[in-house]
Amino acid sequence: MSDNDDTTTAVPTRRDTPTRRDALKYGGALAAGTALAGCSDLVGQSEETDRPSDDGSYSVTMAPMGEVSFDSPPESIFTRLTHHAGMAFALGRGNDVNAMHAPDYYDQLWNQFTERLPGVTLDWSELYSSWDPDKGMLYELESDIHLADPASVNALGSWDMTDIEEVRDTVSPWFGNTFSDRHGEPPAEWADRYEYYTLWELFEKVAAVFREESRYDALATIHTDLLETIEENLPPERERPTAVLAGMSDIESMYVYKLDTPGFLTAHVRPLSPIGALEDDISSGDTIDMEGMLEADPDVLFALGGMSPQTDMLRIREELGNHDVGRELSAVQTDRVYAQGARYQGPILNLFQLEMSAKQLYPDIFGEWPAYTDGPYPEISADEQLFDRREVADIITGDR
Incomplete structure (x- = not known):
């Protein structure tokens, strides 16, 4: 840790001088009215979870699995995608994860953020890479829970329903939901039992599995406060910038994503309500060339994965500035090409990415985003x- 090594220094709960969030909170509250009533990211944070039985066992219900029973909180944790791994991390269980997609990549990316959380450590390096998991490896891992969506595993094509049920019955339960990422269609076998959840609704369910409801409540309060601060201080629509979210490893063929797409992949930008620059004939996940990007000509260009140590933001900006078409982009001319983190974000990355996106889109309101090129957050x-940060860190480590 570079700036938070001293985890024993007491931090006062109230500062002598007001913070920016204090000023935003008290200033925006005067004009907020009922603006939050329609904010979908706040919905569901107080829903009731399943009750334990007399023998200490308990169950948690979530689509597409339905009701899942547990004798005790799981210890070893299998995951595929990082929104689930990030939930385990938020609950202080990040180092109990034994598998995930691209573990070395995401270990490096997540640790760009943990650098700012005093006393929090995370090591996902050299875990089993589980994008398309081998059934035999799941037997070898003997995880107490497969924190993964069985419908998304079934959709891989290498797993049929018999495989899914076998692992559930002989190793440990499946518990996860992935098609809430952008409200995609699950395989036909799962369609009639599927439901879509917000990121924080999913997190509430996962917290109930681990009997960590108090940790969830504490983090959800911080999240709600942050959303309220954002919502209360957003400028009128006519004053909001246009924006595009893009994968820019190859600027001649860029994956683009619409900002208003439902689902948790945009849970860090949708509450900020920027104006989407892409035309209606372009869908999230499509690729466009530089001429297509100039046609959209966003005021702000978000570079997906730009916070990864493997991404060279300086090179991306230089390539855009040296490109015959790219140099004409408004975002390039005004130096508003910004790094982003991960779309499959867990709750902690969601907090950081809400903050960074707010500063990138509305620096006059939420404060300037530093001129980031590489390194940690x-x-x-x-x-x-x-x-x-310390409040979040203390919740993760259990010091609060």
């Missing part, structure tokens, strides 16, 4: 932070 002075 930038240091932001305490009075400019939109949520308290």
Whole structure:
């Protein structure tokens, strides 16, 4: 850790000088009215979870699995995608994860953020890479839970329903939901039992599995406060920038994603309500060339994965500036090409990415985003932070 090594120093719960979030909170509250009534990302954070039985066993219900029973909180945790691994991490169980997609990549990316959480450590390096998991490996891992969506595993084509049920019955339950990412269609076998959840609704269910409801409640309160701060201070629509979210490893063929797509992949930008720059004939996941990007000509260009140590943001900006068409982009001319983190974000990355996106889109309101090129999430002075890092860290480590 570079700036948070001292985990024993007491931090006062109330600062002598107001922070930016204090000023935003009290200023925006005067004009907020009932603006939050339609904010879907706040919905469902107080829903009731299943009750334990007399013998100490308990169950949690979530689509597409239905009711899943547990004798005790799981210890070893299999995951595929990082929104589930990030939930385990938020509950202080990140180092109990034994498998995930691209573990070395996501270990490096997640640790760009843990650098700013005092006392929090995470090591996902060299785990089993589980994008298309081998059934025999699941027997070898003997996980207490498969924190993964069985419908999404079934959709891989290498697993049939018999395989899914066998692992459920002889190793441990499946518990996950992935098609809520952008409300995609699950395989036909699962369609009649599927439901879509927000990121934080999913997190609430996962927290109930691990009997960590109090940790969830504490983090959900921080999330709700952050969303309220954002919602109360958003400028009128006519003053909001246009934006595009793009994968830019190859600027001649860029994957693009619409900002208003439902699902948790856009849970860090949708609450900020920027104006989508892409035309209606372009769908999330499509590729466009530089001429297509100029046709959209966003005020802000978000570079997916730009926070990864493997991504060279300086090179991306230079390539855009040196490109015959790219140099004409408004975002390039005004130096508003920004790094983003991960779309399959867990709750902690969601907090950081809400803050960074707010600063990138509305610096006059939420404070300037530092001129980031590489390294961990930038240091932001305490009075400019939109949520308290130590408070989050203490919830993860159990010190609160």
